Structure formats: C-alpha cells, structure tokens
Amino acid sequence: MTHKKSNKKQPEPATRAGKGANGPQTRRERVASKEDAIVSAATEMFMARGFAKTTISDIAGKASVAEGTVYLYFANKDALAHAVLAAFYRGLTQKAQAGVVKFETTSDRLAFLARHHLDSIIKNRTILELITITDRDAQSYKGSDLYKMNREYVAVFDGVVREGVWRGEIDDKISLWIFRDIFFGGLEYAMRTILINNRRKDIDQVVSELVQMVTLPTAEQGKAAASISASSSDISKIAARMEKAATRLEEIVADRSANKK
Amino acid sequence: MTHKKSNKKQPEPATRAGKGANGPQTRRERVASKEDAIVSAATEMFMARGFAKTTISDIAGKASVAEGTVYLYFANKDALAHAVLAAFYRGLTQKAQAGVVKFETTSDRLAFLARHHLDSIIKNRTILELITITDRDAQSYKGSDLYKMNREYVAVFDGVVREGVWRGEIDDKISLWIFRDIFFGGLEYAMRTILINNRRKDIDQVVSELVQMVTLPTAEQGKAAASISASSSDISKIAARMEKAATRLEEIVADRSANKK
DNA sequence: TTTCAATCATGAATGATATTCATTATTTCT
DNA sequence: AGAAATAATGAATATCATTCATGATTGAAA
Numbered sequence: 096m097t098h099k100k101s102n103k104k105q106p107e108p109a110t111r112a113g114k115g116a117n118g119p120q121t122r123r124e125r126v127a128s129k130e131d132a133i134v135s136a137a138t139e140m141f142m143a144r145g146f147a148k149t150t151i152s153d154i155a156g157k158a159s160v161a162e163g164t165v166y167l168y169f170a171n172k173d174a175l176a177h178a179v180l181a182a183f184y185r186g187l188t189q190k191a192q193a194g195v196v197k198f199e200t201t202s203d204r205l206a207f208l209a210r211h212h213l214d215s216i217i218k219n220r221t222i223l224e225l226i227t228i229t230d231r232d233a234q235s236y237k238g239s240d241l242y243k244m245n246r247e248y249v250a251v252f253d254g255v256v257r258e259g260v261w262r263g264e265i266d267d268k269i270s271l272w273i274f275r276d277i278f279f280g281g282l283e284y285a286m287r288t289i290l291i292n293n294r295r296k297d298i299d300q301v302v303s304e305l306v307q308m309v310t311l312p313t314a315e316q317g318k319a320a321a322s323i324s325a326s327s328s329d330i331s332k333i334a335a336r337m338e339k340a341a342t343r344l345e346e347i348v349a350d351r352s353a354n355k356k
Numbered sequence: 357m358t359h360k361k362s363n364k365k366q367p368e369p370a371t372r373a374g375k376g377a378n379g380p381q382t383r384r385e386r387v388a389s390k391e392d393a394i395v396s397a398a399t400e401m402f403m404a405r406g407f408a409k410t411t412i413s414d415i416a417g418k419a420s421v422a423e424g425t426v427y428l429y430f431a432n433k434d435a436l437a438h439a440v441l442a443a444f445y446r447g448l449t450q451k452a453q454a455g456v457v458k459f460e461t462t463s464d465r466l467a468f469l470a471r472h473h474l475d476s477i478i479k480n481r482t483i484l485e486l487i488t489i490t491d492r493d494a495q496s497y498k499g500s501d502l503y504k505m506n507r508e509y510v511a512v513f514d515g516v517v518r519e520g521v522w523r524g525e526i527d528d529k530i531s532l533w534i535f536r537d538i539f540f541g542g543l544e545y546a547m548r549t550i551l552i553n554n555r556r557k558d559i560d561q562v563v564s565e566l567v568q569m570v571t572l573p574t575a576e577q578g579k580a581a582a583s584i585s586a587s588s589s590d591i592s593k594i595a596a597r598m599e600k601a602a603t604r605l606e607e608i609v610a611d612r613s614a615n616k617k
Numbered sequence: 618t619t620t621c622a623a624t625c626a627t628g629a630a631t632g633a634t635a636t637t638c639a640t641t642a643t644t645t646c647t
Numbered sequence: 648a649g650a651a652a653t654a655a656t657g658a659a660t661a662t663c664a665t666t667c668a669t670g671a672t673t674g675a676a677a
Binding site for chain 2: 145220224227228231233234236237242266268269270272273275276277279280281282283284285287288290291292293300301304305307308309
C-alpha cells in the first residue's frame, strides 16, 4: 500500500509547454496557461453537458492534468463555474462597449444591445445556468465579483438609456432599473421560447418589438401612424417626446442668457 | 363499496389529517398521505436549503420514512423536484384564474397578475430554481408536464392580453408571445433586483411601471393629447417640425460639449 | 380467526463523484 | 550540483443518490 511502482503514466507538461516557437516560458506563464487550459476545458464541458453532468475528471482529462491539479487552481467546482462566467462576462461587456458606439439613435443602440445579448445567451445558454448555481443567496451576491461584472455589463445599457431619456427618445416615467429588468428579463425569456420552438429566425422580431416597446415613437413613425389611424396613443407619446425637447430647449436658452450676463 | 379495486384514485378530502386520532384509513389513503408528506417535506427542505444542498436523507427524515421509501413514490430526486413544482403551479394558476375576474380594465387585470406573480416568486424563489434543474434540455421540454402546466398558467395572461388588444387597450403591433416573455421575464428579473437590494416595497412600483409600459395610454391620457390636435395631418406636420428642431438642438448641444473640453 | 399473496417499508450495500492528502516530480536559487 | 520551493499526481476518503435483498403489513379468502 505504501509502495508504489508508479510512473505508469507520464504526461509531458514540459514538452507540451516548451513546444514551438514559444520555447521557454517563465513558471508564471506556464502556470497561467495551465489555468487557462482548465478554464477552457471547463467551458467546453459545461457547454456540452451542463454543470451537473460534467465531472472534475472530465475537465481534468480535457485539460490534460490530474484531477488533483484542478484543485490547485480552483477551490472547488463552483469556483470553476465562477471563472467560466467571469470570462463570459468579459467578452460580453467588451463587445457591447465596442459595438454600441457605432450607432447614433437610441433605438439603433438598443437594438444592437438586444441582438448582441440575445445572440450571446442563445449561443451560450448553458453558461447562463451557471449564474443560478454560483449565486447561492441574494444577500451575499451584492458585493460579489459576479455582481460587479454584471454592473459593468449593464452600465453600457444604462448609459444608452440615460442619454435616450435626455434626448426624449425614451419615456422618463419608467425608472432605469425597471427598464433594465424588463429589457434583459424579456430577452432571457424570449431566448427560452426561441430555443423551445427552435426558431432562431424570430430573433429579429424580438429585437425589433422589444425596442419598439421601450422607446417613444419618432416623428417618422408617428406620421405613418397618423396617416393610417391617427392612433391617439402614438400621438400622446410623440407629444411626450416633444415636450421633453421643449424643456431641454428652455434650459439651454436659460443657460445662455445667464452666461451672457 | 365493493368495487374499490376498479377505482384507480380515491381522494378522500374529509379525512385529510391522517395521523393522530384518525385510526382507520384505507391502504390507499395511507399511501396518498405518505406521498403528500414526502412532497411537503421536499418542498420545505428545497425552500430552506435549495435543491443541491438538500439530501434525500433530509427529506426522508422530515417525512418520517426511510430513504428507500422515497424511491417507492418518486423515481429520483428530479422527479421530486417536478412534483414540488407541479404543486406550486397548481396553486399559482388557481389563484390567477380566481383573481383576474375581479377586475374590469386590462390595466387592472395585468396589475393584478403582475402583483400576484411577483409576490409568489418572491416568496417561493427557490422553487423557481427547480425549473432550471428539471428542464434538462429545451427540446424535450415541449410536450412535458411542466410545459403544459406553464401553458395553463400563462393562458390566464394570454386571455387578458387578447381581450385588451381587442378593446384597444393594448398595442396590437407586439406579438403575444413576445409580450408574454417581456412581462414574465421582466418580473423575474425585478424579483432578483428586489431581493438583492432587499426592498420589498418596490413591488408596487414595478407593477405599476410594467403595466404602464405594456398598455396604451388610457382614454383620459389620450384625450388630453388628442384635444391639442385639430386633425391628424396637422399633428404629423407639427411632429415633423418639432423633430427637426430637436435634431438641430442636439447638434448644437453636441457641438458645445465638444468645445468645452 | 387464520393464512397467504400482494404491497409496502426498510436500511445496508453499491456506485458515482467531489475533495483531500501523502507522495513524487519539477523548477528555481544558491 | 544540491536544497528549498513549488507544482503535479492519483489513490484514499467522504458524501450522496440510488438499488436491492429482506422483512413487515395488509386485505380478504377460506
């Protein structure tokens, strides 16, 4: 029992790491790349089989390390889920930030964010599950890493909405946090419906109707509506938008005359 | 009572209590009450500790049966979660159906449904988790029991919305399923926010703003807007003019803040 | 009442996994 | 090179979900 023939299997980490032009790496680099390998393997397995059905042994195998090694890098399976989620959030936030600046109107920006979110969660739906697994209780969630990552991500949305309200393209009677929950909650549920019915082509429709629901009509749309049916609701929404614009105008004028003095 | 055998199920609501002074019961009654005891115990434990941290031994202990006995009634832990969810859905649907008929306008009905849903999921948030656990893959979900129960529940909402559209109280440009996903998805996300910040008192606000967002303005509000207008074509002209003014204004403002830097 | 086949119940055994830990290998430093 | 530090390993352990051989209970026929 104490005696060990051992060396039955000798994975060759040195050869692996040192291969190719990269050649020698520092210990820290090797360690970091091993950590990456484990996270990548975990991501793949979670996506393929889901969290519950993925074993540590699966992950270790795919990452070419021993089971015990996984625990050198991550305290437990939950911590691995956390790391996978963190990587997912990073990409999500980065793409959202990079993309949103390409659009001018609030509607276009929201449509971009909605499509980006919906595409991402459809493609990575099993990663979303991990949120439920890692966020054990609502109390400790606030202040957690995950919370911070989420705040960073939704900050992009918040910025668009704040400017939209300021421009009068969004109704200022709805509070921002409720707006946000409706937007992202609606998208998550739409994802489920789309997957259940296996109708990816409904993505466009969801994006367009969601954006339509949360933004005020523009004059162009209002005109069309007026010519068809003179819908009083559209008119009153347009009136709200115009009212907003007038207020802004007044502020600016007041500002100007104040400066002139 | 000679043909007991032919009756597959014999619910006996009169002698529900079971234990204590109630001596004689039929075998079937005892079996049914044991099943109830197991489901109740499971519900309690899942709510207290969550699915993952609840062991079959916990449940068996609380229901005063042996571990093996649980498996006489339920195929596995997932099936138990399913039974708990089914009971939850039954109550949810029943209350929704009973409550909604007490309200007249679409807004009031939706407000009732929103509040009922939000209250229920806040109180039973851990039960909601079970959906993720039991619905293993999107494909097989359709056609499952759970799917049917969900359809029954949302049918109440669907009915209200259909009538609302017919009455002109809801915009018919948004498709019903997207409407539904925004409504329930928004509520679920709002639940999370409310729990994270521990602000139950925000429930009223969520309900009112959600309903406001998904319904058209009332006749009162519409009338105010409409009273401005002599004709719809005038309105659209004014709107176009205002829109141009707003755009000009935005340019000026953008210009300014650029100069300030 | 007695008896027995059908049910129901039990909890120890099994198997699958997450996690730990004693041991071995590798790297860095002197 | 040799020692200390660091990293890696995989067998051992602990915790459950689930199974199963065995025993108890029940209803009703005799």
